Amino acid sequence: MPAPLPPPEFSAAAAYPQVSAGRAALAAGDWPALRALLEEQDPHGRTFLVDDVGGTPDAGKFLHDVHTEHPEDPLAGTLLGAYLIGAGWRIRSAKRAQYVSQQQFAQFSDHLCRAEQVLIDVTARHPAEVTAWAQRITSARGLEAGQAEARRRYDRLAAHEPHHLAAQTQLLQQLCPKWGGxxxxxxxxxxxxxxxxxxxxxxxxxxxxxxxxxxxxxxxxxxxxxxxxxxxxxxxxxxxxxxxxxxxxxxxxxxxxxxxxxxxxxxxxxxxxxxxxxxxxxxxxxxxxxxxxxxxxxxxxxxxxxxxxxxxxxxx
Known part of the structure; x- marks a missing residue:
């Protein structure tokens, strides 16, 4: 009889060494190292790493401080936007709308509106910043901006990176009936x-x-x-x-x-x-x-x- 299988490893760091490097730089508060790592990646890898950083619950102060110090840096703005979106979604939870309280919705919307302010500035200054557009597709869904606006954002991204799987997955979610599609x-x-x-x-x-x-x-x-x-x-x-x-x-x-x-x-x-x-x-x-x-x-x-x-x- 075969030996029992060990439990699966679900941490992204186990599959992608860049994730471990990004988490280490984040934990150390090392902005130059984190920025250099992101700069080394193609648009797909950069989006993956930004999503991972954005999903780190205790990264808020560091990312706010970095953005305050470097307000015109597109990566600083994109990371802060991703963090605010991730924090908002953690408040909302993955439950269907009928199981989310009004207070949760209010806090969720507040986080996404703040993320929008940051990300709009990034994409206005740097319209080819694919990773920022990817975040804006996610925030459009959460803010119920509608199918046309979500598609407009995707098209802006696709003009620079037409086969961006993470962005396509996000727009696919928007196009499902649960989000009005x-x-x-x-x-x-x-x-x-x-x-x-x-x-x-x-x-x-x-x-x-x-x-x-x-x-x-x-x-x-x-x-x-x-x-x-x-x-x-x-x-x-x-x-x-x-x-x-x-x-x-x-x-x-x-x-x-x-x-x-x-x-x-x-x-x-x-x-x-x-x-x-x-x-x-x-x-x-x-x-x-x-x-x-x-x-x-x-x-x-x-x-x-x-x-x-x-x-x-x-x-x-």
């Missing part, structure tokens, strides 16, 4: 993105994200699985896999852990256990709880589906 709009946007990327690009995961959002709308795995096993959903998910994770040009760049984790969940819900097990194996001991959180505790759900995939689909 529709499944037709969501799937149309996904097709637009996926048809434009080169073979092997990770962006085809957007197809899976859209179908999982639709399938998991009610939070029931059994209902989701039945939906995903439908002829159209299954065919499009397999096509997305052929374009990305099954393509010889697919690389483990930024977001690869989330991409493989998302495909693994879809295959598991479809009861295609061998492809699911292959994706979990490719992850090693890494994982992402993104999408699994629709079903409850993301970490527990990831481990549950991984164990089931290995039991039914074979464990390497």
């Amino acid at each position: 529709s499944w037709e709009r969501a799937h149309a946007f996904v097709r637009e993105c996926v048809e434009a990327v080169p073979p092997g690009a990770p962006n085809a995961v957007l197809v899976v994200e859209a179908y999982l959002e639709q399938a998991l709308h009610h939070g029931k795995a059994s209902v989701a699985g039945e939906f995903l096993r439908g002829q159209r959903a299954r065919a499009e998910i397999h096509d997305a896999a052929r374009r990305s994770i099954w393509h010889p040009e697919f690389r483990h760049g930024w977001d690869w852990v989330s991409v493989r984790s998302t495909f693994a969940l879809a295959f598991a819900l479809m009861q295609e256990w061998t492809p699911a097990a292959q994706q979990y194996a490719a992850l090693g001991n890494l994982g992402s709880t993104w999408m699994y959180e629709h079903l409850g505790d993301g970490a527990k759900e990831f481990q549950r589906f991984r164990d089931k995939a290995y039991a039914k689909g074979g464990r390497p």
